[in-house]
Amino acid sequence: MTCVDEILISINETKTGSLSRLPAWDGALYAANTGHHRVYDAAFLDPLPLTATDVVLDLGCGSGDFTTVVAERAREVVGLEPQPSLLAEARRRARANQRFVNGTVQEVGNLFPEDGQFDVVMTRAVLQWVPLADHPPLLADAFRLLRPGGRFRAEFGGAGNIARARRLLDEVSVALGGPASPWTFPDAGVYLELVERAGFDLGHGFLRLVPQRRSFDRASLLGWFHSQIVQAYTVGMDAPTAELFTGEVLARFDELARWDGSFDQTYVRMDLLVRRPS
Numbered sequence: 382m383t384c385v386d387e388i389l390i391s392i393n394e395t396k397t398g399s400l401s402r403l404p405a406w407d408g409a410l411y412a413a414n415t416g417h418h419r420v421y422d423a424a425f426l427d428p429l430p431l432t433a434t435d436v437v438l439d440l441g442c443g444s445g446d447f448t449t450v451v452a453e454r455a456r457e458v459v460g461l462e463p464q465p466s467l468l469a470e471a472r473r474r475a476r477a478n479q480r481f482v483n484g485t486v487q488e489v490g491n492l493f494p495e496d497g498q499f500d501v502v503m504t505r506a507v508l509q510w511v512p513l514a515d516h517p518p519l520l521a522d523a524f525r526l527l528r529p530g531g532r533f534r535a536e537f538g539g540a541g542n543i544a545r546a547r548r549l550l551d552e553v554s555v556a557l558g559g560p561a562s563p564w565t566f567p568d569a570g571v572y573l574e575l576v577e578r579a580g581f582d583l584g585h586g587f588l589r590l591v592p593q594r595r596s597f598d599r600a601s602l603l604g605w606f607h608s609q610i611v612q613a614y615t616v617g618m619d620a621p622t623a624e625l626f627t628g629e630v631l632a633r634f635d636e637l638a639r640w641d642g643s644f645d646q647t648y649v650r651m652d653l654l655v656r657r658p659s
Contacts, residue, residue, distance in 0.1 A: 410607065
């Protein structure tokens with residue numbers, strides 16, 4: 382039995398806690414700390430053959446700053462996002478050809494019951510927040526929602542992502558009875574099997590892990606921690622424990638510096654472009 386078989390079996394044996402344990406986000410704070418993602422906007426879009434007639438679904442549109450860039454190239458962009466605060470930010474900056482749906486990526490099948498609605502389904506920096514057991518049905522939904530020949534474009538944390546930061550965060554969290562590495566950072570082999578089982582074709586596309594050195598100074602890394610990292614650990618903690626966790630990490634924050642004295646972080650991204658066969 383492969384690792385992928387075990388993942389598929391687990392869907393039938395357990396219920397995910399992802400919907401009830403969704404971290405709370407501050408839309409304005411997150412929007413102010415997305416610069417490290419924006420550096421890679423062109424790398425995400427350049428391989429994707431978007432046209433002015435395309436209808437796009439953005440799974441987890443967040444604060445909408447990137448979704449608006451996509452809307453400049455497409456006929457319509459639909460943003461799916463579960464966080465009211467992030468949705469408010471996205472709506473504030475939206476173009477006329479954008480609309481939004483409140484919901485999680487696990488609910489996409491129910492929220493969009495009609496097959497073949499989209500030319501492109503895309504997602505960035507979101508799927509690491511989705512338990513791996515939820516990825517097969519999500520990929521199946523993305524496949525169903527695409528028109529024949531449509532493209533699925535995704536980028537999210539992969540195996541080895543933010544390893545230096547996770548060592549400190551995990552140590553503090555586990556000592557307080559909290560989780561270790563509470564994200565999904567899969568390796569390429571496992572994810573290739575999931576994508577192929579969903580029916581996608583890699584022809585003229587790719588699935589790869591991409592290492593990146595992302596630039597931060599101490600202040601911007603603090604913003605990164607508060608806006609998009611701490612939630613992963615504290616979502617299951619009571620308030621006093623969450624306060625202890627945050628305080629201990631901040632007291633040891635200088636340990637997140639690299640050997641060269643910078644606060645740059647080593648990211649590893651799962652990067653893929655696949656298609657629904659015509």
